[in-house]
Amino acid sequence: MAPRKKIAQSLTAYQCRISPKYRTENLLISSEESKATINLFELLKKYFEYIKTSKVDAYTNRTILLEGKAEEGVVNDSVQRLVIHPKAGKANENFTVVEHTTNKITVFSGENNSAIYGHNIFCYQKGEENVLIFHRHGQSGCKTAFQNTFNDFLAQQGLVCHLEVMVSNGMFEGRERYVPEKLSLLTTYSDISSDAADNIGKKKRKKVEQEVIISLNAPRAGNVVAFLRGITKKQPSIDELKSVLVKDEYPDQFDDAKLTLKFGQVRRKISLSEFSGLIAEYDITDDLEYYADGTIQKDKLYALADQYALSFFEE
Secondary structure, three states, rough: OOOOOOOEEEEEEEEEEEOOOOOOOOOOOOOOOOOOOOOOOHHHHHHHOOOOEEOOOOOEEEEEOOOOOOOEEEOOOEEEEEEOOOOOOOOOOEEEEEEOOOOEEEEOOOOOOOOEEEEEEEEEOOEEEEEEEEEOOOOOOOHHHHHHHHHHHHOOEEEEEEEEEEEOHHOOHHHOEEEEEEEEEOOOOOOOOOOHHHHOOOOEEEEEEEEEEEEOOHHHHHHHHHHHHHOOOOOOOOHHHHHHHOOOOOOOOOOOOOOOOOOOOEEEEEEEEEEEEEEEEEOOOOOOOOOOOEEEEEEHHHHHHHHHHOOOOOO
């Protein structure tokens, strides 16, 4: 029997900031004017109770449900840890299940059902500092479902959660962080009817009118690759990318772009607007330990998450 192929595994770290809606101050951190008014872990515990009934976020139709309790513990004398294993998936999409022994097919309506899958979220706190780590198993890490439903919960209190991506350069030593493979240049148009009545209640959606795919291995793409590799936390803009492409004599008549990036064994096709959130993806596929059936050994996953979190806290 051929060995089971490993599914790509990665960690992405974020710093959580809680602010009053429409304002910028961080209520988790003391300032000269006032002390911190919110303890993140106490707030998260209340949110965890909130998602013990399945919740669907209104923006992306993602479902999240927490069946068990949060695992509460410590990493060392100064760092606390909460771990949850929620299930998440997409709502409002029909899905089909086949029973292997009989080939019986069952179709479930997305209006009342969601296909959900298990995830791991690690939350760390040291004093007023925090790190949230999302474990990606294959394509999904449930960060969107977590953040949007957390914000639904916080809205009742006039608060909002911001998750800011974190990059620990030390964890990437000796390995290539990401490899840009392809760039898709998109010219889009808005799918809006000339009859205003047809547009009532509909979201404005962009459709692709033209797509140009550039291989980033091509000699002319050198400036693009250098541009992408030079970005860490900075969010690239379309205008900046256009200026680089002009140098390489590529067309600049486009208003969106998608990138195909490789992180270790992980490949992602992402829009330019998501770039800064994914360049911090830390591939742990080969660092994990697996049982014979291919499942991950929990202790090793926890140890890697702890190690990654500790790299962000000052000694």
